[in-house]
Amino acid sequence: MADHTKSNDADHWDISITSSRRYFDLNVHELWRYRDLLVMFVKKDIITVYKQTILGPVWFLLQPIFTTMIFVVIFGRFAKISTDDVPQVLFYLGSVTLWNYFSETLNVTSKTFSENATVFGKVYFPRLILPLSKVASGLVKLMIQFSLFIIAWVYYLFIKQAIHPNWHIVFFPLLLTLLALLSLGLGIIITSLTTKYRDLTFLISFGVQLLFYATPIIFPISMVDSDKQFWLWLNPLTSIFEAFKYAFLGRGVFSPVWLGYSTVFTLVAMGVGIFIFNKVEKRFIDTV
Amino acid sequence: MSKEVVIRAENVSKLYRLGQVGTGTLSHDLKRWWAMARGKEDPYMKVGAENDRTKKKTSDYAWALKDISFDIKQGDTLGIIGKNGAGKSTLLKLLSRVTSPTTGEIKIKGRIASLLEVGTGFHPELTGRENIFMNGAILGMTRKEITSKFDEIVDFAGVELYIDTPVKRYSSGMYVRLAFGVAAHLEPEILIVDEVLAVGDAEFQKKCLGKMGNVASHGRTVIFVSHNMQAVQSLCRTALYLKSGQVSDFGQTEKVINNYLSKEIKNCLSSEWEMDEAPGNDNIRMLGAEIAPHYNDKAEVMDVTTPFDIKIRFYNGADNALINLSLVLYTMSGVVIFNVGTKPQRLAKGVHESVLSIPGRLLNDDVYTISLYFVKDTATVLYVIDELLTFEIVDEARGDAWFGKWPGAIRPSLDFSIK
Numbered sequence: 001m002a003d004h005t006k007s008n009d010a011d012h013w014d015i016s017i018t019s020s021r022r023y024f025d026l027n028v029h030e031l032w033r034y035r036d037l038l039v040m041f042v043k044k045d046i047i048t049v050y051k052q053t054i055l056g057p058v059w060f061l062l063q064p065i066f067t068t069m070i071f072v073v074i075f076g077r078f079a080k081i082s083t084d085d086v087p088q089v090l091f092y093l094g095s096v097t098l099w100n101y102f103s104e105t106l107n108v109t110s111k112t113f114s115e116n117a118t119v120f121g122k123v124y125f126p127r128l129i130l131p132l133s134k135v136a137s138g139l140v141k142l143m144i145q146f147s148l149f150i151i152a153w154v155y156y157l158f159i160k161q162a163i164h165p166n167w168h169i170v171f172f173p174l175l176l177t178l179l180a181l182l183s184l185g186l187g188i189i190i191t192s193l194t195t196k197y198r199d200l201t202f203l204i205s206f207g208v209q210l211l212f213y214a215t216p217i218i219f220p221i222s223m224v225d226s227d228k229q230f231w232l233w234l235n236p237l238t239s240i241f242e243a244f245k246y247a248f249l250g251r252g253v254f255s256p257v258w259l260g261y262s263t264v265f266t267l268v269a270m271g272v273g274i275f276i277f278n279k280v281e282k283r284f285i286d287t288v
Numbered sequence: 289m290s291k292e293v294v295i296r297a298e299n300v301s302k303l304y305r306l307g308q309v310g311t312g313t314l315s316h317d318l319k320r321w322w323a324m325a326r327g328k329e330d331p332y333m334k335v336g337a338e339n340d341r342t343k344k345k346t347s348d349y350a351w352a353l354k355d356i357s358f359d360i361k362q363g364d365t366l367g368i369i370g371k372n373g374a375g376k377s378t379l380l381k382l383l384s385r386v387t388s389p390t391t392g393e394i395k396i397k398g399r400i401a402s403l404l405e406v407g408t409g410f411h412p413e414l415t416g417r418e419n420i421f422m423n424g425a426i427l428g429m430t431r432k433e434i435t436s437k438f439d440e441i442v443d444f445a446g447v448e449l450y451i452d453t454p455v456k457r458y459s460s461g462m463y464v465r466l467a468f469g470v471a472a473h474l475e476p477e478i479l480i481v482d483e484v485l486a487v488g489d490a491e492f493q494k495k496c497l498g499k500m501g502n503v504a505s506h507g508r509t510v511i512f513v514s515h516n517m518q519a520v521q522s523l524c525r526t527a528l529y530l531k532s533g534q535v536s537d538f539g540q541t542e543k544v545i546n547n548y549l550s551k552e553i554k555n556c557l558s559s560e561w562e563m564d565e566a567p568g569n570d571n572i573r574m575l576g577a578e579i580a581p582h583y584n585d586k587a588e589v590m591d592v593t594t595p596f597d598i599k600i601r602f603y604n605g606a607d608n609a610l611i612n613l614s615l616v617l618y619t620m621s622g623v624v625i626f627n628v629g630t631k632p633q634r635l636a637k638g639v640h641e642s643v644l645s646i647p648g649r650l651l652n653d654d655v656y657t658i659s660l661y662f663v664k665d666t667a668t669v670l671y672v673i674d675e676l677l678t679f680e681i682v683d684e685a686r687g688d689a690w691f692g693k694w695p696g697a698i699r700p701s702l703d704f705s706i707k
Contacts (some may be wrong), residue, residue: 013296013395037425044411051413051454067426122408123426124385125522196317283386285381286304 019282030126037125039189041133046140060144064100068092075218084220084251086163093149094248095217095241101142102183102237104207108134109187110204112286113185113195120285125283128274131191135184141178164250171247171254175240178259178266182236185269192273193279218242221253236262290395294509295360295383300392302353302378331680337395349689352378353533359524360511362477365504367524367541368513369548374530376480376513380404383511384480398477398509401427407467407480412456416447416466419455423470437473445469445494472499478509497523517545521685546667549589549682557679563603571609572662572671575639591684592699596650598677599641601659606667607637611670614661615644618676619654625697631664649701652694653683 033121050056060251067159075081083091109131113120156162193202215237223231232238245252353375360366370376381387382394384402409426410419420441424434442448445465447458448458455463464610481500500523504510514520520527520541527544530538537544558578566573581596583589604611612632616623630642657678662670683694 011398015385015396015400017382017385017388017396018392019390019396033430034425034428036429036431039431040422040425044414045416047418048411049414119409119426121381121386122404124404125426125428285387 017136027126032052034077034129036124036137038129040132042137042140045133045137057144060141060232061148064093064097064145064148064199067100071096071218081219082223084222086245086249086251087156087160089251090149090163092218093152094244095150097142097145098179098241098244099212099215099217100145101138102179103212105135105138105180105183106187106208109184109238110190110194112188112191114191115282117285128277131188135180139180165248166250168243168247168254171243175244178240178262181270182262182266185266185273188273188277189269192276194285195280211235211237220245220251233258233261236265291361291363293359294362294397297356297358298393298395300353300382300389300394301351301357301392302382303349304352305349317649351533353382353389356535358528358538360509360533362509363504363507364526365510365512365524367520367527368425368511369517369520369527369545370530370531374664375533379530380480380482380513381554396478399428400478400480401471401474401476402480403471403482404480406464406471406677410455410467413454415454416451416458419466420470423467424474427471427474428476431472433475441473443468444472448543468496472496472503476508478511479503481511512547515681521545529544538593545665547590550631557677559677565604567673568603568671571605571664573603573605574673577660577676579677589682590679591685592653593648593649594681596646598646598658600643600646601639601641602662603639604635604637608634610665611635612663612666613642614663615691616661618657619697620657623697625651625656650698651681652696653681
């Protein structure tokens, strides 16, 4: 009986290592098997940031506070850029928190291969776990920072009664998901391309800076001439940030059409990202 | 007893690009893409040269592995041996899925864990406890598995006291023990180990080897790569000998190791010159030199126990010159082991011979080279010849648990006992 199964087993293999690439092979099963690793990576990211610091996790909060203060002074007081009658602190704090999440996640995921080359060169695990863990640890950090926004928001809402949020707040999880997937998708596209063509790295940091100004973060889209607004909407982040402002602050534009566009854009970016990420992960270690 | 094949490599090849990666990548990629688009073979695959690091490169690409095929059965302990650059590391990388082959296929049955380096993914800021979980997870264990093995790992590594201290404060020994501990308590069907035994003290090595033997005896498969023939011999039942990216021999360990030793140790054990082309000058010409070992068993391998003679034949050009020979023995890394001289002697014009006898159990295992000085009137150097001969002395089969290189420039057998 035992011999029987053995002889038949010969053509069943668990792993096959070849050069052929199955592009859309996401291998969810394998990712799931390594879920504990994802949790460990997230823990590591959070813990190591504040090890041996006195303030610990408080540092996560100081970053948006400082940025907001600087924005209030520079864009609010000096440049006098309109915030659509929304209290400046609230206007900047919310979008800065979201932007930081997006840009930091994009930044770390776009270095997945180059920064982890030594680990990747020594041991196999589904490479996608790493950028995924960065998205998740970024979310944890975002939640801590977002609590700050909520405090300010509650203050302006109930005490100052200066803002008028609405039911569109229920879309917030969707907006966050879009933001997370978009940064992940773009990040893994960039990291895959930069393993071979390093030159791109320089373009990317420039591109992210440019994107900051092409997204309604420090200004409301209503400030832009209506005939030029179309170009701004082409930036998939625009509808996300505007919808966020509309839902929480009552000012901004909630555009289902452009949100749909952003969703499609995000899904395409994810698809393309996984496609080339899979292609690169098999052999990148030979080229870094 | 026919056991199941758990790893099968079929015509596995790996092509590497030589030189700077990056420059010209785009143009190569375009050419490659153009060839593929026309349904032709990758133009860079054909030109790959055999991987011989000593040769000057003739192509931008080289085969690190070429047409490797083998089967490994369940419960086997396989040692992979070969010189530096023979493709051992590449094969390991392929087996552990770090990179993929250019052509061919490797098929694996069961869960595989590789230890190409101890402590992969250890984060210096994290505590021992956190790192055990981190490292275990990277190596493919689930949290549950690690939790159930946790006490065993800590016990194995002997770091109970420091378990909540960041590993950056660990001594290197503790660090390695902890790292190996995690890896050793993985329970994969196939374990791949790369030379980790080179670290740690003798006691710990014994522990590691014991653990690996243990893993194998539980029906799991172990693949072990090492330069150390002693370790391979004692641990592995079968061995795979790689040479310039190809399988040179595969089979029973002892046979493969002997084959390896006799093939790879390229000793320049003798040199002969005709009078008209002999190196030297009018005073002295080198005619020949030879290492003549006195083997004491049938396996003709020069190990640390083998006594040998260095025989030198030279031509003296000036009658009645007062000549002495001075011989310097170096290791290949340039350490002078000793310098011995003959007594000065009046020599007639013509051919003379000289013999230096070196007893067994004097030199350590290493690769040696010889420089020879011809001195006139005990003061003037008439002629010097460097790297006259090159030879390797290998370690003997030792019965103890220490598999690292024996320390010391020499390795004399001295009377040392406990009264």
